[in-house]
Amino acid sequence: xxxxxxxxxxxDRQTRLEGFGPEKQRLLQAASVLVIGAGGLGVPVxxxxxxxxxxxxxxxEHDTVSVTNLQRQVLYTTADQDQPKIKLAAARLQQLNPEVxxxxxxxWLTTGNxxxxxxxYDVVVDCSDNFGTRYLVNDACVITGxxxxxxxIYKYEGQLSVFNYQGGATYRxxxxxxxxxxxxxxxxxxxxxxxxPGIIGCYQANETVxxxxxxxxxxxxxxxTIDTLHNTHLTFNITPVAANLQIQRLANNYQQTxxxxxxxxxxxxxxxxxxxxxxxLQLLDVREEDEWEICHLPQAIHIPMAQVLSRAAAxxxxxPLAVLCHHGMRSRAVGQRLVELGxxxxxxxxxxxxxxxxxxxxxxxxx
Amino acid sequence: xxxxxxxxxxxDRQTRLEGFGPEKQRLLQAASVLVIGAGGLGVPVxxxxxxxxxxxxxxxEHDTVSVTNLQRQVLYTTADQDQPKIKLAAARLQQLNPEVxxxxxxxWLTTGNxxxxxxxYDVVVDCSDNFGTRYLVNDACVITGxxxxxxxIYKYEGQLSVFNYQGGATYRxxxxxxxxxxxxxxxxxxxxxxxxPGIIGCYQANETVxxxxxxxxxxxxxxxTIDTLHNTHLTFNITPVAANLQIQRLANNYQQTxxxxxxxxxxxxxxxxxxxxxxxLQLLDVREEDEWEICHLPQAIHIPMAQVLSRAAAxxxxxPLAVLCHHGMRSRAVGQRLVELGxxxxxxxxxxxxxxxxxxxxxxxxx
Amino acid sequence: xxLLFFGVAKDIAGAxxxxxxxxxxxxAELKQWLYERYPAIQQxxxxxxxxxxxxxxxxxxxxxxxxxxxxxxxxxx
Amino acid sequence: xxLLFFGVAKDIAGAxxxxxxxxxxxxAELKQWLYERYPAIQQxxxxxxxxxxxxxxxxxxxxxxxxxxxxxxxxxx
Numbered sequence: 001x002x003x004x005x006x007x008x009x010x011x012d013r014q015t016r017l018e019g020f021g022p023e024k025q026r027l028l029q030a031a032s033v034l035v036i037g038a039g040g041l042g043v044p045v046x047x048x049x050x051x052x053x054x055x056x057x058x059x060x061e062h063d064t065v066s067v068t069n070l071q072r073q074v075l076y077t078t079a080d081q082d083q084p085k086i087k088l089a090a091a092r093l094q095q096l097n098p099e100v101x102x103x104x105x106x107x108w109l110t111t112g113n114x115x116x117x118x119x120x121y122d123v124v125v126d127c128s129d130n131f132g133t134r135y136l137v138n139d140a141c142v143i144t145g146x147x148x149x150x151x152x153i154y155k156y157e158g159q160l161s162v163f164n165y166q167g168g169a170t171y172r173x174x175x176x177x178x179x180x181x182x183x184x185x186x187x188x189x190x191x192x193x194x195x196x197p198g199i200i201g202c203y204q205a206n207e208t209v210x211x212x213x214x215x216x217x218x219x220x221x222x223x224x225t226i227d228t229l230h231n232t233h234l235t236f237n238i239t240p241v242a243a244n245l246q247i248q249r250l251a252n253n254y255q256q257t258x259x260x261x262x263x264x265x266x267x268x269x270x271x272x273x274x275x276x277x278x279x280x281l282q283l284l285d286v287r288e289e290d291e292w293e294i295c296h297l298p299q300a301i302h303i304p305m306a307q308v309l310s311r312a313a314a315x316x317x318x319x320p321l322a323v324l325c326h327h328g329m330r331s332r333a334v335g336q337r338l339v340e341l342g343x344x345x346x347x348x349x350x351x352x353x354x355x356x357x358x359x360x361x362x363x364x365x366x367x
Numbered sequence: 368x369x370x371x372x373x374x375x376x377x378x379d380r381q382t383r384l385e386g387f388g389p390e391k392q393r394l395l396q397a398a399s400v401l402v403i404g405a406g407g408l409g410v411p412v413x414x415x416x417x418x419x420x421x422x423x424x425x426x427x428e429h430d431t432v433s434v435t436n437l438q439r440q441v442l443y444t445t446a447d448q449d450q451p452k453i454k455l456a457a458a459r460l461q462q463l464n465p466e467v468x469x470x471x472x473x474x475w476l477t478t479g480n481x482x483x484x485x486x487x488y489d490v491v492v493d494c495s496d497n498f499g500t501r502y503l504v505n506d507a508c509v510i511t512g513x514x515x516x517x518x519x520i521y522k523y524e525g526q527l528s529v530f531n532y533q534g535g536a537t538y539r540x541x542x543x544x545x546x547x548x549x550x551x552x553x554x555x556x557x558x559x560x561x562x563x564p565g566i567i568g569c570y571q572a573n574e575t576v577x578x579x580x581x582x583x584x585x586x587x588x589x590x591x592t593i594d595t596l597h598n599t600h601l602t603f604n605i606t607p608v609a610a611n612l613q614i615q616r617l618a619n620n621y622q623q624t625x626x627x628x629x630x631x632x633x634x635x636x637x638x639x640x641x642x643x644x645x646x647x648l649q650l651l652d653v654r655e656e657d658e659w660e661i662c663h664l665p666q667a668i669h670i671p672m673a674q675v676l677s678r679a680a681a682x683x684x685x686x687p688l689a690v691l692c693h694h695g696m697r698s699r700a701v702g703q704r705l706v707e708l709g710x711x712x713x714x715x716x717x718x719x720x721x722x723x724x725x726x727x728x729x730x731x732x733x734x
Numbered sequence: 735x736x737l738l739f740f741g742v743a744k745d746i747a748g749a750x751x752x753x754x755x756x757x758x759x760x761x762a763e764l765k766q767w768l769y770e771r772y773p774a775i776q777q778x779x780x781x782x783x784x785x786x787x788x789x790x791x792x793x794x795x796x797x798x799x800x801x802x803x804x805x806x807x808x809x810x811x
Numbered sequence: 812x813x814l815l816f817f818g819v820a821k822d823i824a825g826a827x828x829x830x831x832x833x834x835x836x837x838x839a840e841l842k843q844w845l846y847e848r849y850p851a852i853q854q855x856x857x858x859x860x861x862x863x864x865x866x867x868x869x870x871x872x873x874x875x876x877x878x879x880x881x882x883x884x885x886x887x888x
Contacts (some may be wrong), residue, residue: 017558129888191384216596229583496811
């Protein structure tokens with residue numbers, strides 16, 4: 001009884017709202033929502049859906065926090081770097097509202113798990129950042145019969161819609177196929193203004209609440225574009241295409257990509273020593289054979305600069321990797337190239353092995 | 368040098384944005400912004416401006432966290448109840464971005480401090496929740512020559528504008544005078560959907576960035592209305608009225624109100640004992656004279672139920688107040704009435720003095 | 735094109751949109767008409783009227799085909 | 812009313828709005844015209860064309876006074 005009173009007090013500002021009331025609050029509390037991605041769009045979606053009291057919220061996320069996330073992913077802190085987003089997000093959302101059940105799906109969405117994960121929720125919110133995942137989410141929502149709240153951003157613009165809702169249009173009804181070449185469009189090397197995903201994510205949370213409670217007019221059969229530079233909001237009517245509503249199975253491959261572009265980071269030789277002691281670091285020495293003979297670190301993998309790209313398969317692209325040379329110049333070039341190749345956590349050892357010899361190991365031979 | 372590189376890495380996703388770049392980032396870092404209110408609108412404004420790297424952010428806030436804030440004020444947690452918002456907000460924003468200087472103005476904005484506080488910043492963002500403060504902010508911005516980013520919400524609707532910017536219109540150019548009677552309109556007894564201030568606050572942060580960096584078209588001489596139920600966005604052109612741009616001094620009184628409507632809260636007799644030991648609680652016993660004679664708590668102020676309203680001046684409306692009767696029924700009615708009168712932190716002692724006698728003090732006489 | 739209500743004016747009128755009153759030809763008359771039909775609107779003190787998305791002063795003439803918006807101040811935060 | 816570009820199409824065209832090409836009368840022709848003038852747009856594979864705020868299929872006829880929007884998919888999150 002006391003619990004009940006407390007519940008209603010938390011949501012008092014909604015339940016006293018004309019047209020909302022305790023009966024709509026109960027619909028929120030009975031609903032389950034899956035949020036795919038806890039990044040720029042996912043953070044505001046998760047914050048507001050949690051605050052408003054959705055019964056169960058699932059999060060699909062497998063990334064760690066990078067410093068470049070922090071200009072827009074306001075749920076994380078500077079101290080969170082390299083920590084898994086999903087654990088951080090779940091813990092903070094529970095602090096905001098312990099009444100919400102938070103489910104952690106600590107994985108990327110794949111053709112192998114999409115139907116099972118999505119099938120367990122009432123509404124899906126797509127906060128992913130690449131075309132592969134977006135088409136996978138769309139198809140899985142069609143197959144499992146789930147409404148899909150779509151939001152996507154580019155530079156200063158956003159797109160919003162509600163797909164596959166009560167027989168309405170799907171993502172493929174406006175964009176039948178993904179771009180062939182991801183080079184130009186996929187991911188977000190282009191950059192994004194920090195507050196843009198805040199705006200679009202809040203609209204996604206709002207559409208989600210509208211679907212669950214039946215208030216207002218969700219963006220069914222509509223695509224809304226928002227230009228935040230000029231505050232231009234246009235709504236386009238779209239039409240369901242029957243074939244797109246009848247997808248029976250997933251495609252074999254959605255060409256998913258991992259999208260946050262991590263810049264090359266730096267390690268001092270002191271930091272390198274510490275990380276090597278902790279043991280969670282690949283160390284790549286890119287000097288020539290004769291330099292390696294003079295001196296090297298025992299933990300290092302040795303691949304001379306000219307051979308790195310052809311032998312990159314020897315390295316793990318998802319684990320931290322430090323690149324070392326004589327003074328830190330060649331290793332910078334190699335590190336940059338590995339980042340571009342998709343290595344996710346790459347460090348240049350500043351000052352190279354010469355700095356190591358001077359500052360860490362005075363027994364090491366210099367040259 | 369390393370610090371510099373780090374700085375640019377954090378904002379990499381903005382600085383690689385065409386039309387933004389490092390030079391706009393430097394403008395953000397050189398700017399100071401005052402955010403008035405750290406509530407529904409203030410929270411997203413503060414989160415995103417901090418994340419994006421404004422140089423100095425001032426916060427004006429004097430309220431504490433209430434459980435009814437948590438359906439929309441996503442910076443706070445359930446454990447934060449009764450703590451001052453400004454300290455919590457400042458600490459969390461610093462964790463998000465330690466490079467931003469956060470200034471705490473732990474006060475309400477008044478005619479006595481408005482000009483001094485507002486005068487120290489480049490841009491002002493009005494996230495207040497009552498007409499008195501909104502007119503005070505407007506007039507102080509006109510007098511000190513500061514652009515004002517305006518956002519306000521009602522039920523499912525929001526209003527946005529940029530006032531007093533480069534000779535543009537002010538708040539008084541569209542709404543010359545505040546409503547005479549605050550009863551109908553002031554504050555937010557009507558309620559608000561949790562995500563609405565998220566949407567409007569993000570737009571306010573976006574307009575702030577546009578003003579500071581000169582990108583895009585700020586809402587100068589425009590009022591934008593947003594209806595989140597139907598995704599209707601209308602932009603109205605407004606015209607500066609010369610007299611409103613020439614205000615020289617503040618009015619004597621802005622009829623400011625403290626707006627969050629606090630519901631009646633509950634205390635068990637165990638919690639009452641603890642709070643009385645801490646000493647920061649007024650205890651009001653509303654039983655009749657003959658009941659008081661049988662037993663009472665030494666700390667209690669005794670005002671029989673029928674006389675409470677006429678003698679309410681004996682109580683402090685801003686300090687915590689617990690109401691006690693025999694079994695907790697009369698005290699509930701009185702507590703409810705005191706909340707409606709504007710008492711800000713009122714508790715009903717559940718079970719009354721009878722529960723106290725049973726659970727805490729078995730020497731106390733029961734009846 | 736009709737009369738659009740915003741904020742609390744929508745609640746007072748009980749509708750988001752109504753037909754434009756045919757007898758009204760100027761903004762001042764419209765306000766008078768609103769005050770008589772919906773007395774609670776007088777409490778607003780300030781009330782913005784926009785004609786075809788432009789702020790309209792009391793003396794402005796309104797045509798039947800105009801889109802007229804009734805926008806009260808709102809204070810929530 | 813002109814041709815409005817969104818997302819990466821705006822970058823490829825180098826403008827948010829241009830005059831509508833007078834020789835074009837159907838959506839399919841417009842796409843062909845865009846691909847020739849801005850070859851990079853072909854990489855988009857899917858491209859939504861909207862005429863007067865309505866999704867327009869290839870066979871739809873476009874008039875000179877229509878507002879035509881060119882909307883590519885965007886993937887950022």
